[in-house]
Amino acid sequence: MSSSLDYDLLIAGGGLVGGSLALALAPRSLRIGIIEATPPTGTSEPPNADTDSRAIALAFSSRRILESIGCWSTIAPKAIPIHHIHISNRGHFGVTRLDTTQASLPALGYVVRMEVLTQAIYQQLKKFAQIEFIRPAKIINIINNAEKIQVQITSQTHIQTLSTQLLVVAEGGHSLTRQLLQIPVYQKDYGQTVITTNVATERSHQYTAFERFTDTGPLALLPLNEGYSNVVWTVKNAQAPYLTAVNDKIFLSLLQQRFGRRLGRLIRTSKRYAYPLQLLWAQQQITHRAVLIGNAAHNLHPVAGQGFNLGLRDVAALAEMIADAHKVGQDYGSLDALSTYTKWRYRDQCLVTKFTDSLIYLFSNDYPVLSQSRGLGLTALDLIPPLKQLLIRQATGLLGQQPRLTRGLAL
Structure with a gap:
């Protein structure tokens, strides 16, 4: 760790969202410290990266952000484009189909394996001397002053105090720093x-990409390399x-x-x-000199694959x-x-949160009225162009006021 303990920006959490924010601000020559609880692994990826089956569906707006922060050229060769989205409801009529011709985009989104995304971000972070990882370290106390916020950390056997103009909390849904800031949260257990x-x-x-609503909950199959899909x-x-x-x-039989x-026989898993x-x-995302972003601010159900994409749009706006x-x-x-x-981000965050939460209610209940309504709704979406365009803009992350990074513009 550097002998100087004063930073222009401190980020609590060195995951994908925190790392992306640091990269977005790297051209501004700010001194940025990333406080991460896990020790370095000696590789370009963070600890516990799952290299087996975890994948992320990136909205088209997320591609633009990743291009802007210098990561997309590394990701692109291994990113699988989504040209079509097929939405259906098991055991009921009604289907919605979306494709790139309706969006005037090269892809509606991309499926990227977790390790590809993490490696791209961590490799890019290494290029900037002004971005410093402080690890392994845990925030144990926060002192908020008029002009600075002081962050006490415990690192191995000693305690240090860091100061900064702004603390960004990007630790995920179980953020301990959010608790230290005494920010209350609303939680809803889906029982899923x-x-x-x-x-x-x-x-x-x-x-x-297939999104199929079933009596037990939504089921998505996302395209990977030829012959494989992520479930x-x-x-x-x-x-x-x-x-x-x-x-x-037995698992493949139940999944089938x-x-x-639609994809023939499921062969192996x-x-x-x-x-x-x-x-x-x-319930609040800011206090004096501190702000929550990503899952620390809003942790969503994975239906429609909006969580990480919403966090990246937080990054673009805050940067x-x-x-x-x-x-x-x-x-x-x-x-x-x-x-x-927060005023800028409120509409997008609320819209996506209410949209995903409503989908779970609508498609996880077998009430006759709801069954008929969702079938009619899927049919209407497929047949009414303005509704379909609205859904496409929401799915691609291009609805509403867009930050410069999502428009391919520099900060």
């Missing part, structure tokens, strides 16, 4: 678990232990029953992982606010400056 794995399929996916299967909590423990043959034969699901929403304020010598850690950011 998501199971992820990769499957080999008999037929080509033709660069199609994101939401089930009731009581079903999860069985589905993660059962042998591959839920998904159908990789290791399965299970994660409990809940909605988390911070723009900080860069503009820094350029003219204004205090980007003040409540006035941070309020500008």
Whole structure:
């Protein structure tokens, strides 16, 4: 660690969102410290990166942000484009189809394996001397003063105090720093678990992402390299232990029953992982000289794959606010400056959160009225162009006021 303990910006959490923010601000020559609890691994990827079955569906707006921070050229050769999205409801009529011709974009999104994304971000971070990892370290106390915020950290056997103009909390849904800031959260337990794995399929996916709503929860198959798809299967909590423990043959049979034969026979599966699901929403996202972004501010259900994309749009907006304020010598850690950011992000965050939460209610209940309504809704979306265009803009992350990074412009 450097002998100087004063930073222009401190980021709590060295994951994808925190790392992306540091890269977005790197051209401003700010001294940035990233406080990370896990020790260095000696590789370009963070600890515990799952190199087996975790994948992320990136919205088109996220591609633009990753281009702007210098990561996309590394990611692109291994990113699988989504040219079509097929949305259906198991056992009921109604389907919605989206494709690139309706969006006038080269792709609606991209599927990227987790290790590819993490390696690209961490390799890029190494290029900037003004970005410093402080690890392994844990924040144990926060002292908020008028002009600076002081952050006490414990690192191995000693305690140090760091100071900064702004503390950005990007630690994820279980953020301890958010608790130290005494920011309350709203939590909603869905009673569901998501199971992820990769499957080999008999037929080509033709660069199609499938979202299928079932009686146990939504099921997504996302295109990977030819002949493989990434599975994101939401089930009731009581079903999860069985589905993660059962042998591959039985698992594939049960998955086939839920998904159908749009990709022919499901041939084999990789290791399965299970994660409990809940909605988390911070009841405030800013205090004086501190701001929450990404999952620390809003942890969503994975239906529609919006969580990380929403966090990247937080990054783009916050980086723009900080860069503009820094350029003219204004205090980007003040409540006035941070309020500008939250007012900008509020509509997008609320819209995406309500959209994903409503999908779970609408498609996880078998009430006759709801069953008829969702079938009619899918049919209407498929037949009414303005509704389809609205859904495409939401899915691609291009709805509403866009930060410069999502428009391919420099800060």
